[in-house]
Amino acid sequence: MKPAEIEELIKKLHIEPNAEMYGRTLTDTLKAQEIQKKLAASRPNLWRFIMESKVTRYSAAAAVTLAVAFVLLGPFGTPGNDGVVLADVQKKVAGIETMVLRGTRTFTYPGEPDRIFEFDGIKYKFDIVKYHSTQYGVVEEGYAEGELIYRATLNIPEKQTLILFPKYKKYLKFASMDAIAKVMEQVSTPNGILNLLFAGDCKELGRDKIDGVEVEAFEFQDTEPFEPIKELLPKAIFDIQTFRAKVWIGIKEQLPVRVEGDLAIGKCLISLFHDLNLHEVDTFGEYNIELDEDIFDTNPPEGYTEVTLSDILKVIPVEAKAGLVGLGIAPAGFVFWRRRKRKTAAVSRN
């Protein structure tokens, strides 16, 4: 008998466990998992830790806002098939060092796709530009009617996040907590996004052509890829009710060409306590171009002041204020004290 034959024989070894052992082990294994889940639930969770500090509360809320943006804008991958091969897409995406994405993001009311959500005079229909560097981080700029409304920078090496609001000359800056930074890294790196999407159900939509490029389209319809984010924050902060994304991958290039995402968001802090739909369309094209390190700078520009709790309370609706109190983000006394102060001022003016 030759070594190769012996090896083949070893590979054929096959022992079926008896039925009693099979059933008992499975039952005990599943029972152990249930006990473990109960134990984990009784431990203090990350959310409680976040909510204990004002800084981390803001950080978490801001991080999630960015995370949604990054997930929707990221280059997606899909399970393999005849035209688009998963391994090739993965390899290509893993090789992306930098990219620039452009698209639009629109918030509308459910059932009214033409009614754009408006807040403080700003229509929530943004033209988006996103700069991504695996080395430095991510920058996203949101423009409404040509005006820069926000600029968010996540600097990965410095673990700092800066969000600028040019209209108000305000900024929000915070150090990313390790847990948040980890989630951000997961959802903002191409490979992280791939891994998240692998967990979702995927439907093949067939071939198409976009700007002369032959593509294959896929649809993801599952909220599961967002589970890591949802684990970090409860529904009151960020309530993703449904999630759907279509991705078009160039057959020859084996890279994403276009992505379209739809999220239904329930009443929560992120949607300022409105039920909203988010629709986003992005096109890809600029991969591995040179990006200057300076654009990932997280130092606030001159003339900007930090966002405070009173700034937030000034601009959000009463319903949202009640929501903030309910969440423990704003103390009830603080909200009512400010209302009383305004009332007193009005009385004294009269």
Place this chain on the structure above:
Amino acid sequence: MVEDKILIWRFKRGSRDALQRIYEKHIVYLVTLATALLNDVSTAEDIVHDVFVSFAQSAGKLKLKGNLKAFLATCVVNRVRDRIRTRQRQPAPLDEANSICSKANGPELSAVCSEELQKLSRAMAQLPYEQKEVIMLHVYGGLMFKHIAKSQQVSINTVQSRYRYALDKLRSLLNSEIAK
């Protein structure tokens, strides 16, 4: 590989279905591996039972870098070693050993064990434990020598030597059986 990645991802988030799928997918492989190492089906089943129970408890802290099959195989091998150490004995010697096939406690096994496999299992029972572990992990489990070396805390050359000795011994044992 991708399926395992998804299963692990879901398992870590508490999915019962994922755990059940992992179990169904790997149970036969692990029972076979443990039985081949111990020459004792019931102890092998106990070990696999314990491996799955502690795997289920590890969801929160599981950090899996390699593949799931190799991870579970390593868990089984570690427990087999512990069992052998605590009993202060090697697996049953040749004359007492029940071959993997003859020890089968269900009709399923005898059906799948051909005469050739029975000869193999008798020959395997005569290998020193370290050699048997190397040959099972490499050939049956598909683990690379460097991973086995790490698990056994020996050099890769030692693992390769054990593999060669094991194959040589198996060949001579099987050929002598055929000659009979």
